[in-house]
Amino acid sequence: MERLDFLRELGNIGIGHATTALSEMLQGKLLRLVVPDARILPFEEAAAYIGGLDEIVAGIFMQISGDVTGHMAFILPIESARTLVELLTQRHGTDEEIFDELGRSALEEIGNIMITSYLNALSALTDLVMSPSIPALAIDMAGAVWESVLAGALVDEAVTIIRTDFSADGVDIGGNIVLLPDEEEFQKIEHALGLEDF
Amino acid sequence: MPKTVLITDDTAFMRMTLKNVIQKNGYIVVGEAADGEEAVAKYLELRPDLVTMDITMPKMDGITAIKEIMRHDPNARIIVCSAMGQKPMVIEALNAGAKDFLVKPFDADRVIEALRKAAP
Amino acid sequence: MQEVFVNMGEIRALARTGVLTTVGLGSCVGVALYDSVAQVGVMGHVFLPTARRRNETVDMPGKYADTAIPALIDEAVRLGAQKRRLWAKLAGGANLFPNLTTSNGNIGSQNIKAVLENLALHDIPVVGQDVSGSHGRKMRFFVEDGRVTVTAIGKEPIDI
Numbered sequence: 001m002e003r004l005d006f007l008r009e010l011g012n013i014g015i016g017h018a019t020t021a022l023s024e025m026l027q028g029k030l031l032r033l034v035v036p037d038a039r040i041l042p043f044e045e046a047a048a049y050i051g052g053l054d055e056i057v058a059g060i061f062m063q064i065s066g067d068v069t070g071h072m073a074f075i076l077p078i079e080s081a082r083t084l085v086e087l088l089t090q091r092h093g094t095d096e097e098i099f100d101e102l103g104r105s106a107l108e109e110i111g112n113i114m115i116t117s118y119l120n121a122l123s124a125l126t127d128l129v130m131s132p133s134i135p136a137l138a139i140d141m142a143g144a145v146w147e148s149v150l151a152g153a154l155v156d157e158a159v160t161i162i163r164t165d166f167s168a169d170g171v172d173i174g175g176n177i178v179l180l181p182d183e184e185e186f187q188k189i190e191h192a193l194g195l196e197d198f
Numbered sequence: 199m200p201k202t203v204l205i206t207d208d209t210a211f212m213r214m215t216l217k218n219v220i221q222k223n224g225y226i227v228v229g230e231a232a233d234g235e236e237a238v239a240k241y242l243e244l245r246p247d248l249v250t251m252d253i254t255m256p257k258m259d260g261i262t263a264i265k266e267i268m269r270h271d272p273n274a275r276i277i278v279c280s281a282m283g284q285k286p287m288v289i290e291a292l293n294a295g296a297k298d299f300l301v302k303p304f305d306a307d308r309v310i311e312a313l314r315k316a317a318p
Numbered sequence: 319m320q321e322v323f324v325n326m327g328e329i330r331a332l333a334r335t336g337v338l339t340t341v342g343l344g345s346c347v348g349v350a351l352y353d354s355v356a357q358v359g360v361m362g363h364v365f366l367p368t369a370r371r372r373n374e375t376v377d378m379p380g381k382y383a384d385t386a387i388p389a390l391i392d393e394a395v396r397l398g399a400q401k402r403r404l405w406a407k408l409a410g411g412a413n414l415f416p417n418l419t420t421s422n423g424n425i426g427s428q429n430i431k432a433v434l435e436n437l438a439l440h441d442i443p444v445v446g447q448d449v450s451g452s453h454g455r456k457m458r459f460f461v462e463d464g465r466v467t468v469t470a471i472g473k474e475p476i477d478i
Contacts, residue, residue, distance in 0.1 A: 021281075024303040043378065047326035053341040054456055056471060061415050089211070106211035112254075113302050116281035120301070123284040131282065134208060134256055136418035140471060143342015144454025147326050147365065148414040151345045151425040156366055156381060 006190065008038035011162035013125065014118035015177055021117035022110065026087050038162045046150065046159035050075065050176070053143030057081075060111025061136045061149055064119065067128035068189060069182045071153035072118070074111040075145060076175035083173055084110055099139060108135045118177065126192035153180040201247040201317050202228045206237040206263070207279070208255040212302075216250055216279065219306040225313065234258025238266045241274065247317050250309075251296065253280035253287065261290055268295035275316040279304065324348070324363045327381035331360040331393045338459040343410035345426040347383070347433045347449065348457040350407045351390050351442065352464040353399035359461035360394045362386045366425065367432035383432035391440060406437050407446040407466045407478050409457040416452050426450065446478035 041049055050057075058081035060074045076084075078095075085103045086092055088110070099107075112135040119130040138145050150159065163176045181189075203225050207213045210232075217227050228244045231237035235258045241249060249267065253260035260278060267274045278291045283301030291299055297316040300308060320336035326346060330338055338361035340348040349362040365381045379385035391401055411430035430449050437444060448455065448468045456469045469475040 021303050024305070043327060043381070044325075059414075061418055063418065063421070102210055102214065105209040109209045109211050112209070113281045116254075116283075116302075120281075120283045127285075129284055129286050131284075131287075132254060133418065134254055136415035138414040138452075140344070140414055141342040141454040141456065144344030144412070145342075145414060146344075147342065147346050148344035148412075148425070150326075151365055151429075152415065152418070152422060154366070154370060154422055156370065 008162075010122060010189070011038045011177075011179070013121045014179070015162065017121040018114040018118040018177060021113050025110065025113065026084075038160070041159045041161060043155075043157055043159065046155075046161070047147070049159075049161065050142050050146040053146075054141050056139065057142045057145055058107055058137065058139045059145035059149060060108060060115070061138070061152060062112070062115050063133040064130050064181075065133070066131040068122075068126075068130050068185045070185055071149070071180045072115045072132070073149045073178045073180070074114055074175060075142070075149070075178065076173070078139065080173040080175060081107055081139070104137055104139075108137045111135045111137070114177065118179075122189065126189055128188060128192050149178070150180070155180050200224055200226050201313070202226050202244070203248045203250065203313070204229045204231065204237065204240055204244060204246040205250050206231040206234070206255070206260070207250070207252040208232050212252070212279075216309070219309050220250075220313070222306075223310045223313075232256075234260060234263030234266075237263045238270075241267050242270060245271075247275065248313055249274065249276040250279045251276050253278060253282050253291070261287075261294055264291060264294040264296055277312045277316055279309070324361045326363050327365050327378045329360060329362045329380040329386065329389055329393055331358070331397050332461040333358050333397050334461065336461050338461065340409075340457045343455040343457060344412055344414050345410070345424075345429060347408055347410040347426075347429045348455075349386065349390060349433055349437075350457070350459040350464075350466050351394050351399075351404050352407070352459075352461075353394060353403045354464055355403055356398045356400065357461060358394050358397045358399040359459055359464065360390045360397075360399075361457075361459050362390050364429055364433055367428045383429060383436050387433070387436035387440060387442075391442075401440070401442075405443050405445045405464075407459070407464075408433060408444060409448045409455050409466070409468045409478065411449040412451050412453055412455070414452055414454065448476060448478050 056078040229240045233255045251260045278299045281302040298312040347364045379389035411426040413426045
Protein backbone atom coordinates (compact mmCIF):
# COMPACT_ATOMS: atom_id res chain seq x y z
CA MET A 1 0.00 0.00 0.00
CA GLU A 2 1.27 3.45 -0.88
CA ARG A 3 1.82 5.76 2.00
CA LEU A 4 -0.78 8.23 0.70
CA ASP A 5 -3.39 5.50 0.33
CA PHE A 6 -2.67 4.49 3.87
CA LEU A 7 -3.02 8.07 5.07
CA ARG A 8 -6.21 8.54 3.09
CA GLU A 9 -7.63 5.43 4.69
CA LEU A 10 -6.64 6.62 8.16
CA GLY A 11 -8.18 9.96 7.27
CA ASN A 12 -11.36 8.29 6.10
CA ILE A 13 -11.77 6.38 9.31
CA GLY A 14 -10.83 9.29 11.55
CA ILE A 15 -12.86 11.90 9.75
CA GLY A 16 -15.82 9.54 9.42
CA HIS A 17 -15.93 9.33 13.19
CA ALA A 18 -15.26 13.01 13.67
CA THR A 19 -18.09 14.13 11.40
CA THR A 20 -20.46 11.56 12.88
CA ALA A 21 -19.64 13.09 16.24
CA LEU A 22 -20.35 16.57 14.93
CA SER A 23 -23.57 15.35 13.34
CA GLU A 24 -24.69 13.99 16.69
CA MET A 25 -23.91 17.31 18.34
CA LEU A 26 -26.11 18.99 15.76
CA GLN A 27 -28.89 16.43 16.32
CA GLY A 28 -28.43 14.73 12.98
CA LYS A 29 -28.36 17.94 10.98
CA LEU A 30 -25.27 16.86 9.11
CA LEU A 31 -26.14 15.51 5.71
CA ARG A 32 -23.18 15.25 3.46
CA LEU A 33 -19.56 14.34 3.85
CA VAL A 34 -17.16 14.90 1.00
CA VAL A 35 -14.53 12.19 0.64
CA PRO A 36 -11.42 13.23 2.52
CA ASP A 37 -8.35 14.28 0.67
CA ALA A 38 -4.96 13.23 1.99
CA ARG A 39 -1.73 14.65 0.72
CA ILE A 40 1.84 15.22 1.68
CA LEU A 41 2.96 18.70 0.73
CA PRO A 42 6.47 20.10 0.60
CA PHE A 43 6.90 23.02 2.99
CA GLU A 44 6.80 25.64 0.22
CA GLU A 45 3.38 24.48 -0.96
CA ALA A 46 2.04 23.95 2.54
CA ALA A 47 2.39 27.67 3.21
CA ALA A 48 -0.13 28.50 0.51
CA TYR A 49 -2.35 25.44 0.95
CA ILE A 50 -4.77 27.08 3.34
CA GLY A 51 -5.60 29.75 0.72
CA GLY A 52 -6.93 33.26 1.36
CA LEU A 53 -4.19 34.08 3.85
CA ASP A 54 -5.87 37.23 5.16
CA GLU A 55 -9.36 35.77 5.36
CA ILE A 56 -10.59 35.16 8.88
CA VAL A 57 -10.76 31.60 10.18
CA ALA A 58 -11.30 29.81 13.45
CA GLY A 59 -8.56 27.35 14.34
CA ILE A 60 -8.64 24.80 17.15
CA PHE A 61 -5.25 23.34 17.97
CA MET A 62 -4.40 20.37 20.18
CA GLN A 63 -1.29 18.46 21.11
CA ILE A 64 -1.31 14.66 21.13
CA SER A 65 0.63 12.65 23.69
CA GLY A 66 0.74 8.97 24.61
CA ASP A 67 1.90 6.10 22.41
CA VAL A 68 1.76 8.33 19.33
CA THR A 69 2.71 12.01 19.58
CA GLY A 70 1.94 14.93 17.31
CA HIS A 71 -0.52 17.75 16.80
CA MET A 72 -3.94 18.17 15.25
CA ALA A 73 -5.85 21.20 14.13
CA PHE A 74 -9.37 21.89 12.95
CA ILE A 75 -9.51 25.02 10.82
CA LEU A 76 -12.73 26.42 9.41
CA PRO A 77 -13.80 29.66 7.74
CA ILE A 78 -15.36 32.19 10.09
CA GLU A 79 -18.75 31.81 8.36
CA SER A 80 -18.73 28.06 9.05
CA ALA A 81 -17.68 28.64 12.63
CA ARG A 82 -20.51 31.11 13.05
CA THR A 83 -23.07 28.68 11.56
CA LEU A 84 -21.91 25.89 13.86
CA VAL A 85 -22.04 28.08 16.96
CA GLU A 86 -25.49 29.39 16.00
CA LEU A 87 -26.79 25.85 15.51
CA LEU A 88 -25.31 24.64 18.78
CA THR A 89 -26.21 27.56 21.01
CA GLN A 90 -29.48 28.50 19.27
CA ARG A 91 -28.42 32.15 19.22
CA HIS A 92 -28.04 34.77 16.51
CA GLY A 93 -26.25 38.10 16.51
CA THR A 94 -23.17 40.01 15.49
CA ASP A 95 -19.77 38.32 15.37
CA GLU A 96 -18.95 39.82 18.75
CA GLU A 97 -22.13 38.45 20.28
CA ILE A 98 -21.74 35.02 18.68
CA PHE A 99 -18.07 34.62 19.59
CA ASP A 100 -18.40 35.61 23.24
CA GLU A 101 -17.11 33.32 25.98
CA LEU A 102 -19.90 30.80 25.48
CA GLY A 103 -19.57 30.82 21.68
CA ARG A 104 -15.81 30.39 21.88
CA SER A 105 -16.16 27.54 24.32
CA ALA A 106 -18.70 25.89 22.00
CA LEU A 107 -16.16 26.12 19.18
CA GLU A 108 -13.44 24.68 21.41
CA GLU A 109 -15.74 21.82 22.30
CA ILE A 110 -16.58 21.16 18.62
CA GLY A 111 -12.86 20.99 17.86
CA ASN A 112 -12.20 18.86 20.90
CA ILE A 113 -14.93 16.35 20.08
CA MET A 114 -14.04 16.12 16.38
CA ILE A 115 -10.32 15.74 16.95
CA THR A 116 -10.72 13.35 19.84
CA SER A 117 -13.25 11.22 17.92
CA TYR A 118 -10.72 11.04 15.14
CA LEU A 119 -8.06 9.88 17.58
CA ASN A 120 -10.44 7.43 19.25
CA ALA A 121 -11.01 5.78 15.87
CA LEU A 122 -7.27 5.48 15.21
CA SER A 123 -6.74 4.19 18.73
CA ALA A 124 -9.40 1.49 18.38
CA LEU A 125 -7.74 0.40 15.16
CA THR A 126 -4.19 0.29 16.45
CA ASP A 127 -4.51 -0.28 20.20
CA LEU A 128 -2.25 2.74 20.68
CA VAL A 129 -3.21 5.55 23.06
CA MET A 130 -3.40 9.06 21.60
CA SER A 131 -4.32 11.54 24.30
CA PRO A 132 -5.35 15.02 23.22
CA SER A 133 -4.49 18.12 25.22
CA ILE A 134 -6.98 20.81 26.14
CA PRO A 135 -8.10 22.56 22.93
CA ALA A 136 -6.83 26.06 22.16
CA LEU A 137 -8.80 28.41 19.91
CA ALA A 138 -7.70 31.31 17.74
CA ILE A 139 -9.94 33.44 15.51
CA ASP A 140 -7.62 35.36 13.21
CA MET A 141 -6.12 35.66 9.72
CA ALA A 142 -5.87 32.25 8.06
CA GLY A 143 -2.16 32.67 7.37
CA ALA A 144 -1.40 33.57 10.98
CA VAL A 145 -3.39 30.64 12.36
CA TRP A 146 -1.93 28.18 9.87
CA GLU A 147 1.71 29.11 10.36
CA SER A 148 1.26 29.10 14.14
CA VAL A 149 -0.10 25.57 13.90
CA LEU A 150 2.80 24.41 11.72
CA ALA A 151 5.39 26.14 13.90
CA GLY A 152 3.74 24.89 17.10
CA ALA A 153 4.06 21.37 15.73
CA LEU A 154 7.63 22.11 14.55
CA VAL A 155 6.70 20.96 11.04
CA ASP A 156 9.43 22.48 8.89
CA GLU A 157 9.62 19.91 6.14
CA ALA A 158 6.80 17.95 4.49
CA VAL A 159 3.30 18.43 5.85
CA THR A 160 0.73 15.65 5.97
CA ILE A 161 -2.71 17.07 5.43
CA ILE A 162 -6.02 15.33 5.65
CA ARG A 163 -8.88 17.54 4.68
CA THR A 164 -12.64 17.18 4.54
CA ASP A 165 -15.67 19.28 3.67
CA PHE A 166 -19.20 18.74 4.80
CA SER A 167 -22.53 20.51 4.73
CA ALA A 168 -25.47 20.75 7.10
CA ASP A 169 -29.13 21.46 6.34
CA GLY A 170 -28.32 23.06 3.02
CA VAL A 171 -25.88 25.41 4.76
CA ASP A 172 -22.34 24.88 3.65
CA ILE A 173 -19.99 24.22 6.49
CA GLY A 174 -16.48 23.46 5.43
CA GLY A 175 -13.40 22.70 7.40
CA ASN A 176 -9.95 21.20 7.37
CA ILE A 177 -8.86 18.62 9.87
CA VAL A 178 -5.10 18.48 9.81
CA LEU A 179 -3.08 15.72 11.39
CA LEU A 180 0.58 16.54 11.97
CA PRO A 181 2.29 13.50 13.45
CA ASP A 182 5.82 13.80 14.75
CA GLU A 183 8.27 12.51 12.17
CA GLU A 184 8.81 8.94 13.39
CA GLU A 185 5.29 8.44 14.61
CA PHE A 186 3.57 7.13 11.49
CA GLN A 187 5.77 4.10 11.63
CA LYS A 188 4.26 3.18 14.98
CA ILE A 189 0.76 3.29 13.49
CA GLU A 190 1.90 1.30 10.48
CA HIS A 191 3.64 -1.20 12.70
CA ALA A 192 0.58 -1.58 14.93
CA LEU A 193 -1.49 -2.33 11.86
CA GLY A 194 1.03 -4.94 10.69
CA LEU A 195 2.03 -2.93 7.65
CA GLU A 196 5.53 -2.93 6.29
CA ASP A 197 7.57 0.22 6.39
CA PHE A 198 7.24 2.00 3.07
CA MET B 199 -36.09 14.23 47.18
CA PRO B 200 -34.51 15.14 43.84
CA LYS B 201 -30.92 14.00 43.50
CA THR B 202 -28.14 16.59 43.44
CA VAL B 203 -25.45 16.74 40.74
CA LEU B 204 -22.03 18.37 40.41
CA ILE B 205 -21.00 19.02 36.78
CA THR B 206 -17.32 19.00 35.85
CA ASP B 207 -16.11 20.16 32.45
CA ASP B 208 -13.54 22.74 31.38
CA THR B 209 -15.73 24.24 28.64
CA ALA B 210 -18.55 26.57 29.62
CA PHE B 211 -20.59 25.38 26.65
CA MET B 212 -20.50 21.74 27.74
CA ARG B 213 -21.38 22.66 31.33
CA MET B 214 -24.38 24.60 30.05
CA THR B 215 -25.50 21.74 27.80
CA LEU B 216 -25.18 19.17 30.58
CA LYS B 217 -26.93 21.45 33.05
CA ASN B 218 -29.91 21.91 30.72
CA VAL B 219 -30.27 18.19 30.12
CA ILE B 220 -29.86 17.23 33.77
CA GLN B 221 -32.19 19.87 35.20
CA LYS B 222 -34.90 19.10 32.64
CA ASN B 223 -34.99 15.58 34.02
CA GLY B 224 -35.68 16.40 37.63
CA TYR B 225 -32.19 16.64 39.07
CA ILE B 226 -30.76 19.64 40.88
CA VAL B 227 -27.39 20.90 39.65
CA VAL B 228 -25.78 22.13 42.87
CA GLY B 229 -22.44 23.10 41.42
CA GLU B 230 -20.17 23.36 38.40
CA ALA B 231 -16.42 22.79 38.28
CA ALA B 232 -14.06 23.74 35.44
CA ASP B 233 -11.14 21.49 36.40
CA GLY B 234 -10.28 18.51 38.59
CA GLU B 235 -9.11 20.55 41.56
CA GLU B 236 -12.32 22.51 41.62
CA ALA B 237 -14.31 19.28 41.31
CA VAL B 238 -12.65 17.77 44.38
CA ALA B 239 -13.10 20.95 46.42
CA LYS B 240 -16.75 21.34 45.39
CA TYR B 241 -17.45 17.67 46.02
CA LEU B 242 -16.22 17.95 49.60
CA GLU B 243 -18.16 21.16 50.11
CA LEU B 244 -21.44 20.16 48.44
CA ARG B 245 -21.49 16.37 48.85
CA PRO B 246 -23.66 15.84 45.75
CA ASP B 247 -25.40 12.53 45.03
CA LEU B 248 -23.82 12.39 41.57
CA VAL B 249 -20.85 13.84 39.71
CA THR B 250 -20.25 14.18 35.97
CA MET B 251 -16.53 14.22 35.22
CA ASP B 252 -14.61 15.32 32.12
CA ILE B 253 -11.16 13.76 31.62
CA THR B 254 -8.96 16.26 29.76
CA MET B 255 -8.90 19.40 31.90
CA PRO B 256 -6.36 21.96 33.10
CA LYS B 257 -4.73 21.84 36.56
CA MET B 258 -5.99 18.36 37.49
CA ASP B 259 -7.30 15.78 34.99
CA GLY B 260 -10.49 13.81 35.55
CA ILE B 261 -8.83 10.49 36.42
CA THR B 262 -6.86 12.10 39.25
CA ALA B 263 -9.97 13.90 40.42
CA ILE B 264 -11.93 10.62 40.52
CA LYS B 265 -9.19 9.02 42.63
CA GLU B 266 -9.12 12.01 44.99
CA ILE B 267 -12.88 12.05 45.43
CA MET B 268 -13.03 8.27 45.97
CA ARG B 269 -10.27 8.53 48.57
CA HIS B 270 -12.43 10.94 50.58
CA ASP B 271 -15.71 9.18 49.87
CA PRO B 272 -15.61 5.57 48.61
CA ASN B 273 -19.36 5.80 48.00
CA ALA B 274 -19.11 8.71 45.56
CA ARG B 275 -21.05 8.17 42.34
CA ILE B 276 -19.10 9.57 39.43
CA ILE B 277 -19.96 9.33 35.74
CA VAL B 278 -17.34 10.22 33.19
CA CYS B 279 -18.45 12.41 30.26
CA SER B 280 -15.44 12.74 27.98
CA ALA B 281 -14.57 12.89 24.30
CA MET B 282 -11.54 10.73 25.01
CA GLY B 283 -13.03 7.23 24.71
CA GLN B 284 -9.95 5.11 24.17
CA LYS B 285 -10.01 1.71 25.86
CA PRO B 286 -7.12 2.13 28.32
CA MET B 287 -8.62 5.45 29.48
CA VAL B 288 -12.06 3.91 30.01
CA ILE B 289 -10.54 1.03 31.98
CA GLU B 290 -8.48 3.40 34.09
CA ALA B 291 -11.49 5.54 34.91
CA LEU B 292 -13.63 2.55 35.86
CA ASN B 293 -10.80 1.10 37.97
CA ALA B 294 -10.48 4.44 39.74
CA GLY B 295 -14.12 4.13 40.74
CA ALA B 296 -16.22 5.75 38.01
CA LYS B 297 -19.64 4.13 37.66
CA ASP B 298 -20.05 4.74 33.95
CA PHE B 299 -18.18 6.24 31.00
CA LEU B 300 -20.02 8.28 28.36
CA VAL B 301 -18.13 9.26 25.24
CA LYS B 302 -18.95 12.71 23.84
CA PRO B 303 -20.96 13.56 21.94
CA PHE B 304 -23.81 11.87 23.81
CA ASP B 305 -27.53 12.28 23.64
CA ALA B 306 -29.64 13.46 26.55
CA ASP B 307 -31.25 10.05 27.14
CA ARG B 308 -27.92 8.37 27.58
CA VAL B 309 -26.85 10.90 30.23
CA ILE B 310 -30.06 10.50 32.20
CA GLU B 311 -29.94 6.71 31.93
CA ALA B 312 -26.42 6.73 33.36
CA LEU B 313 -27.43 9.03 36.23
CA ARG B 314 -30.45 6.82 37.06
CA LYS B 315 -28.34 3.67 37.05
CA ALA B 316 -25.66 5.17 39.25
CA ALA B 317 -28.08 6.52 41.84
CA PRO B 318 -31.40 4.66 41.63
CA MET C 319 2.68 49.80 -7.82
CA GLN C 320 4.23 46.36 -7.78
CA GLU C 321 3.34 44.24 -4.72
CA VAL C 322 5.43 41.16 -4.01
CA PHE C 323 4.17 38.63 -1.47
CA VAL C 324 6.59 36.94 0.90
CA ASN C 325 5.37 33.50 2.02
CA MET C 326 6.60 31.47 4.96
CA GLY C 327 10.32 30.84 4.68
CA GLU C 328 10.76 33.03 1.59
CA ILE C 329 13.07 36.00 1.00
CA ARG C 330 12.07 38.69 -1.51
CA ALA C 331 13.75 41.91 -2.56
CA LEU C 332 12.88 45.09 -4.45
CA ALA C 333 14.79 48.22 -5.44
CA ARG C 334 13.51 51.83 -5.75
CA THR C 335 9.77 51.13 -5.84
CA GLY C 336 7.09 48.59 -4.94
CA VAL C 337 5.75 46.92 -1.81
CA LEU C 338 6.94 43.76 -0.08
CA THR C 339 4.01 42.20 1.76
CA THR C 340 3.71 39.44 4.33
CA VAL C 341 0.16 38.30 4.98
CA GLY C 342 -0.88 36.47 8.09
CA LEU C 343 2.10 36.64 10.40
CA GLY C 344 1.35 34.54 13.48
CA SER C 345 4.27 33.06 15.36
CA CYS C 346 6.52 33.90 12.39
CA VAL C 347 8.54 37.10 12.34
CA GLY C 348 8.55 39.38 9.32
CA VAL C 349 11.94 41.02 8.91
CA ALA C 350 12.45 44.09 6.69
CA LEU C 351 16.00 45.28 5.93
CA TYR C 352 16.48 48.64 4.20
CA ASP C 353 19.23 50.80 2.73
CA SER C 354 17.70 54.24 2.21
CA VAL C 355 20.53 55.53 0.02
CA ALA C 356 20.37 52.65 -2.44
CA GLN C 357 16.59 52.36 -1.95
CA VAL C 358 16.93 48.62 -1.59
CA GLY C 359 14.53 46.58 0.56
CA VAL C 360 14.52 42.88 1.40
CA MET C 361 11.96 41.02 3.41
CA GLY C 362 12.00 37.63 5.11
CA HIS C 363 9.25 35.58 6.76
CA VAL C 364 11.06 33.65 9.49
CA PHE C 365 9.36 30.44 10.61
CA LEU C 366 11.55 28.94 13.36
CA PRO C 367 14.68 30.07 15.25
CA THR C 368 16.92 27.35 13.82
CA ALA C 369 16.80 24.14 11.78
CA ARG C 370 16.09 21.07 13.86
CA ARG C 371 18.46 18.92 11.80
CA ARG C 372 21.80 20.60 11.87
CA ASN C 373 23.49 18.18 9.51
CA GLU C 374 21.17 18.89 6.59
CA THR C 375 21.84 21.67 4.14
CA VAL C 376 19.07 24.19 4.43
CA ASP C 377 17.22 24.42 1.13
CA MET C 378 15.28 27.50 2.22
CA PRO C 379 17.52 29.74 4.34
CA GLY C 380 14.62 32.14 4.94
CA LYS C 381 12.86 29.57 7.13
CA TYR C 382 15.21 29.92 10.09
CA ALA C 383 16.38 33.06 11.91
CA ASP C 384 20.03 32.00 11.97
CA THR C 385 20.20 31.38 8.24
CA ALA C 386 17.67 34.03 7.18
CA ILE C 387 19.53 37.08 8.50
CA PRO C 388 22.79 36.42 6.57
CA ALA C 389 20.76 35.49 3.47
CA LEU C 390 18.73 38.72 3.72
CA ILE C 391 21.93 40.76 4.00
CA ASP C 392 23.47 38.96 1.01
CA GLU C 393 20.38 39.60 -1.06
CA ALA C 394 20.34 43.32 -0.14
CA VAL C 395 24.03 43.67 -0.99
CA ARG C 396 23.48 41.85 -4.27
CA LEU C 397 20.93 44.53 -5.23
CA GLY C 398 23.35 47.36 -4.41
CA ALA C 399 22.81 47.98 -0.69
CA GLN C 400 25.72 48.51 1.69
CA LYS C 401 25.67 46.35 4.80
CA ARG C 402 26.76 49.22 7.11
CA ARG C 403 23.73 51.29 6.02
CA LEU C 404 21.11 48.59 6.64
CA TRP C 405 18.51 48.90 9.36
CA ALA C 406 15.73 46.44 10.32
CA LYS C 407 12.04 46.58 11.17
CA LEU C 408 10.19 43.58 12.64
CA ALA C 409 6.61 42.43 13.06
CA GLY C 410 4.97 39.22 14.27
CA GLY C 411 6.21 36.66 16.78
CA ALA C 412 2.77 36.35 18.38
CA ASN C 413 1.37 33.45 20.33
CA LEU C 414 -2.08 32.77 18.87
CA PHE C 415 -2.76 29.88 21.21
CA PRO C 416 -1.74 31.20 24.63
CA ASN C 417 -3.93 28.58 26.35
CA LEU C 418 -2.08 25.68 24.79
CA THR C 419 0.63 24.30 26.99
CA THR C 420 2.76 22.67 24.36
CA SER C 421 6.09 21.03 24.97
CA ASN C 422 7.53 23.14 22.18
CA GLY C 423 6.98 26.35 24.14
CA ASN C 424 6.15 29.78 22.77
CA ILE C 425 7.58 29.69 19.24
CA GLY C 426 6.73 33.37 18.62
CA SER C 427 8.92 34.68 21.41
CA GLN C 428 11.69 32.23 20.49
CA ASN C 429 11.57 33.59 16.95
CA ILE C 430 11.79 37.24 18.10
CA LYS C 431 14.74 36.44 20.32
CA ALA C 432 16.58 34.57 17.58
CA VAL C 433 15.98 37.30 14.99
CA LEU C 434 17.21 40.03 17.37
CA GLU C 435 20.29 38.02 18.29
CA ASN C 436 21.21 37.38 14.68
CA LEU C 437 20.66 41.02 13.71
CA ALA C 438 22.90 42.09 16.60
CA LEU C 439 25.53 39.64 15.43
CA HIS C 440 25.66 41.57 12.14
CA ASP C 441 25.44 45.01 13.79
CA ILE C 442 22.13 45.83 12.16
CA PRO C 443 20.06 48.25 14.25
CA VAL C 444 16.35 47.63 14.81
CA VAL C 445 14.55 50.92 14.20
CA GLY C 446 10.96 49.75 14.52
CA GLN C 447 8.95 46.77 15.70
CA ASP C 448 5.47 45.54 16.45
CA VAL C 449 5.87 42.09 17.97
CA SER C 450 4.41 39.60 20.51
CA GLY C 451 0.82 39.58 21.72
CA SER C 452 -1.68 36.96 20.62
CA HIS C 453 -2.96 38.28 17.27
CA GLY C 454 -2.01 37.86 13.63
CA ARG C 455 -0.51 40.66 11.56
CA LYS C 456 -0.10 41.82 7.97
CA MET C 457 3.12 43.68 7.22
CA ARG C 458 3.65 45.97 4.18
CA PHE C 459 7.10 47.37 3.41
CA PHE C 460 7.28 50.33 0.99
CA VAL C 461 10.65 50.19 -0.71
CA GLU C 462 10.51 53.79 -1.95
CA ASP C 463 10.95 55.26 1.54
CA GLY C 464 11.32 52.30 3.93
CA ARG C 465 7.93 52.81 5.56
CA VAL C 466 6.45 49.67 7.15
CA THR C 467 2.73 49.41 7.91
CA VAL C 468 1.31 46.73 10.19
CA THR C 469 -2.38 45.83 10.22
CA ALA C 470 -4.32 43.43 12.44
CA ILE C 471 -7.97 42.43 12.65
CA GLY C 472 -10.00 44.94 14.64
CA LYS C 473 -7.02 47.28 15.10
CA GLU C 474 -5.96 50.57 13.50
CA PRO C 475 -3.02 50.18 11.08
CA ILE C 476 0.27 51.43 12.52
CA ASP C 477 3.52 52.62 10.98
CA ILE C 478 6.64 51.22 12.57
